[in-house]
Amino acid sequence: MIELLASVADTNRLWYALPLVVSVSLVYGATRHELMGPILNNAFRAAVWIGGFMAIIFVVLMLISWAV
Amino acid sequence: MPTEDGTPTSDDMIEVDLRNPVVAAVWGWVCPGAGHIYQRRYAKGVLFMVCILSTWFFGLSLGEGHVVYASWKKDDHRWQYLCQLGVGTPALPAIVQSQRVKKGKEPLFDGWMAPPQNVVNYESPHDELSQWHLKYHAFFELGTLYTMIAGLLNVLAIYDAYAGPMVIASEEQSDKPPPDDQDDT
Numbered sequence: 001m002i003e004l005l006a007s008v009a010d011t012n013r014l015w016y017a018l019p020l021v022v023s024v025s026l027v028y029g030a031t032r033h034e035l036m037g038p039i040l041n042n043a044f045r046a047a048v049w050i051g052g053f054m055a056i057i058f059v060v061l062m063l064i065s066w067a068v
Numbered sequence: 069m070p071t072e073d074g075t076p077t078s079d080d081m082i083e084v085d086l087r088n089p090v091v092a093a094v095w096g097w098v099c100p101g102a103g104h105i106y107q108r109r110y111a112k113g114v115l116f117m118v119c120i121l122s123t124w125f126f127g128l129s130l131g132e133g134h135v136v137y138a139s140w141k142k143d144d145h146r147w148q149y150l151c152q153l154g155v156g157t158p159a160l161p162a163i164v165q166s167q168r169v170k171k172g173k174e175p176l177f178d179g180w181m182a183p184p185q186n187v188v189n190y191e192s193p194h195d196e197l198s199q200w201h202l203k204y205h206a207f208f209e210l211g212t213l214y215t216m217i218a219g220l221l222n223v224l225a226i227y228d229a230y231a232g233p234m235v236i237a238s239e240e241q242s243d244k245p246p247p248d249d250q251d252d253t
Contacts, residue, residue, distance in 0.1 A: 023119040
């Protein structure tokens with residue numbers, strides 16, 4: 001349990017992913033649209049996808065580190 | 069602009085004047101977003117410039133300017149620099165520093181973007197690269213990652229300046245014959 005808590009406490013570095021996700025989503029959206037509205041719309045969807053994918057990987061890795 | 073199911077909307081109907089695409093691409097490499105500004109696509113130009121340059125400089129600051137350097141020595145093949153080079157002129161000081169070090173001169177600006185000295189494959193107090201890893205811990209890798217992604221994002225931006233926004237048409241629509249053909253039959 002201590003290991004699990006330690007791994008959760010060590011997740012502060014995940015905040016460094018946030019500006020990267022925002023930046024990647026916006027640039028990705030901007031390469032697919034020309035107007036600012038659709039760009040922001042696409043960027044939001046991309047950010048949700050990236051965040052969801054990261055969350056799944058995070059949970060899987062945390063469970064593995066807890067179990068092993 | 070296609071919707072989620074691939075149906076084009078009014079955004080797709082916008083005609084984009086790419087002016088000279090090659091010149092725009094070169095400008096896009098010289099400075100992120102400059103190609104779009106040359107094409108008078110100001111909003112996208114500013115968006116690319118802010119996103120890519122802020123990612124670049126944030127990553128650079130995480131490693132205090134050491135995460136970007138050009139080196140192709142036996143024990144230090146800095147392949148990450150190839151990705152970082154995509155950002156354009158902000159990555160070029162690394163080449164200047166590398167050339168100075170190669171000629172035996174002192175690097176400029178307190179070693180900012182200069183390659184590390186005495187790199188060996190084992191832990192040594194004289195190995196500058198090991199010392200950087202020791203000093204910055206995970207931030208060295210994080211800074212490298214940020215600057216690499218900034219470079220790769222600019223490659224996307226350069227392509228956008230060269231060819232315009234990528235529109236993905238649905239397969240169903242591309243299979244349909246054009247309206248003129250339907251009238252003829």
